[in-house]
Amino acid sequence: MGERICRLASMHPGQRGRIAGLHVAGDIGQRLRDMGFVRGAGIECVYASPFGDPVAYFVKGTLIAVRNGDAENIEVEVEDGGTGGMKKDGLK
Amino acid sequence: MGLSNVSAGMGAIDTGLEIKKKRENDLVVALAGNPNVGKSTVFNVMTGLRQHTGNWAGKTVTNAQGYAFWGEQGYVLVDIPGCYSLHTRSAEEEVAKEFICSGVADVVVVVCDAVCLERNMGLVLQILELTERVVVCVNLMDEAEKKHIRIDLQGLQERLGVPVIGTAAREGVGIEAVYRAIDEAAGKAGNKENGAGENRKKGYRKKQEEDAAAELCRGLIRYEDAGYLGPDRKKDKIFTGKKTAIPILFLLLLGTFWLTIVGANYPSELLRAFFSFLEGKLMEGLLYVGMPETFREMLIYGVYRVVTWIVAVMLPPMAIFFPLFTIMEDSGYLPRVAFNLDKCFRRCHACGKQSLTMAMGFGCNAAGVVGCRIIDSPRERLIAIITNSFVPCNGRFPTLIAIIMMFFAGGVAGIGSSFAAALILAGFIMLGIGMTFLVSWLLSVTVLKGMPSSFVLELPPYRRPQIGRVIVRSVCDRTMFVLGRAVAAAAPAGIVIWILANIRIYDRTMLSCLADALNPFADLMGLDGVILLAFILGMPANEIVVPIMLMAYLSQGTLVEISDRHVLKQLLADNGWTWITAVSTMLFSLIHWPCATTCMTIRKETGSLKWTLASLLIPSVLGCILCMVFNFVARHLMFL
DSSP: OOOEEEEGGGOOTTOEEEEEEEOOOHHHHHHHHHTTOOTTOEEEEEEEOTTSOSEEEEETTEEEEEOHHHHTTEEEEEESSOOTTOSOOOOO | OOOSTTTSGGGGSOOOOOOOOSSTTOEEEEEEESTTSSHHHHHHHHHOOOOOOOSSTTSOOSOEEEEEEETTEEEEEEEOOOOSOSSOOSHHHHHHHHHHHHTOOSEEEEEEEGGGHHHHHHHHHHHHHHOSOEEEEEEOHHHHHHTTEEEOHHHHHHHHSSOEEEOBGGGTBTHHHHHHHHHHHHHSOSSOOOHHHHHHHHHHOOOTTSOHHHHHHTTTEEESOTTTTHHHHHHHHHHSOTTTHHHHHHHHHHHHHHHHHHHHHHHHHHHHHHHHHHHHHHHHHHHHTTOOHHHHHIIIIIIIHHHHHHHHHHHHHHHHHHHHHHHHHHHTHHHHHHHHHHHHHHHTTOOTTHHHHHHHHHHOHHHHHHHGGGOOSHHHHHHHHHHGGGSOOTTTHHHHHHHHHHHTSSSSOHHHHHHHHHHHHHHHHHHHHHHHHHHHHHHHHTTTOOOOOOOEEEEOOOOOOOHHHHHHHIIIIIIHHHHHHHHHHHHHHHHHHHHHHHOEETTEEHHHHHHHHHHHHHHHTTOOHHHHHHHHHTTTOGGGHHHHHHHHHSTTSSOOOOOSHHHHHHHHHHTTOOHHHHHHHHHHHHSSOOOHHHHHHHHHHHOOHHHHHHHHHHHHHHHHHHHHHHHHHHHHHHTO
């Protein structure tokens, strides 16, 4: 189980990880924090929309759609081995 | 399309909230919580009211108030819009924060979603910093149970230091316990804090960057079935899949229209027959009580005929369309549409949530305009408000259907005809959607310059719609409400039209004088003066456009009883209608000024006369241009 830091936008469906940093400024950053995008929260990339953007992520028990432009500014510690979106939030 | 007495039409213009206590010792209870946790359902169960509910974030955008008794105690319940936190960002969250901070409420009930409790705790902790009189209501326990999520409510109560009650509001489970907890919390003196409260404040009051909510919930929630999201993911593969999402969206739209057209046909005919039977009886009755002829004719030929025409034409399609739409709304499909289409909206520098407000526009454009509060960026909200009237509301929907059935689907019999009609209707809706994109883009590159800001949207779990309740709710609330509004606008309009059609200037009625004056311009657009006049006089409510048109065509000055479509078509054809006129009328019906109610709502929502005028002029000018271009091309093609 090696872990590495990458951008949220570069995650593939099925990949899971933990939020390492949120560098989104202003209202949208606050909105993301309110919806559970806080440091340390488990996150899973679930699926992309038909046109590839936005992408749905599973955070704190809910699916949240985020545009790739915003996901570029969120850092994630990625775990290896996806589960295809079938498993619970990453509570270890 | 949040239509209820509170959120639509004139009621959409909310003028602040005044708490209406019935007795001095009534408790004021605020219902707060994240969006889409079933707050409105809890509110409805507690008060017995029917505040509109739906499975998506942003359903409730204004405060709603209800009154309830439990035992001896009276309660004023206030349903405040869902918010993710009190660090307010959007208009509807501002409403929520203001109310909680105002201290008007004796007790705040924070409704949480058992399925994603941890996320909900952020708001609970923030509210606890403002007041100690809090009851945490963990709703949707039934859904959590189905997903095998176990929650230690007792443990949570100990850590928070306030009552935590598990409920399943849809089944009515746990509501009594909520009332007991409210009484208990209200009895607690505001300044005395118990030990647990102090504990909590020390323990969980941290910088928001850190995950206080996760710490609070640690060990209290157990997911016994790791694969509980499986079924939802499978549905999402279909509804948001790369290849399937768009075709399914189109098919659902088409299917809905087809069912509406097919289903509405027969009841419409029945209603017309019934009303014309009733008219004879009414006339006799009025004659019997000795009412003067002028008043009698004004009442029957003016008011009664216009009103019943509206009921016969509008009621059946609405009674079918609204429940179908509510099912989609309840199931959780609508937010997926916003998710699927966001990229298209982003290309136009707009926000994907605009598709939700457009969907609300199908019911009522005024409601759609109010719904635009869910869009965070003011620039994108303004775009959504201005373009909302490109979606045909319920007042224009039956007009479109009637014209299509008369001119384009009459030849083919049976299923083929209704299918063709649905296809043409879908085509017109697509045109409306296309215009929305075009105008959104045009506005974004000119007066409303700016980049698309953001799109963060919760995709709720799919829920099985409660069919029985859906039907009762959409028929009783929405249909009757929209119909009531239409009738209220039509009855006085009926009188005005009757007067215009009966006062003569040099042997000609005022109606035909006005129509003649408009004729040259209308002709350019492929219409005639009467049609254009009907659209102008129909400003109070789009529903009355067709009745005015018919009344003007009939020289006797009243809306004739038109019991079936063939007579109607003959009448129009006699007045020079061709397929070009029909298409032009439909185009103009789709794209012209918003109705008076919508304009007033826009004025209220934007707070600017300039933008209200813009939302009035942009569709009007576009509609005229579109009709002229179509008319020019079509006429030239005819002579080729």
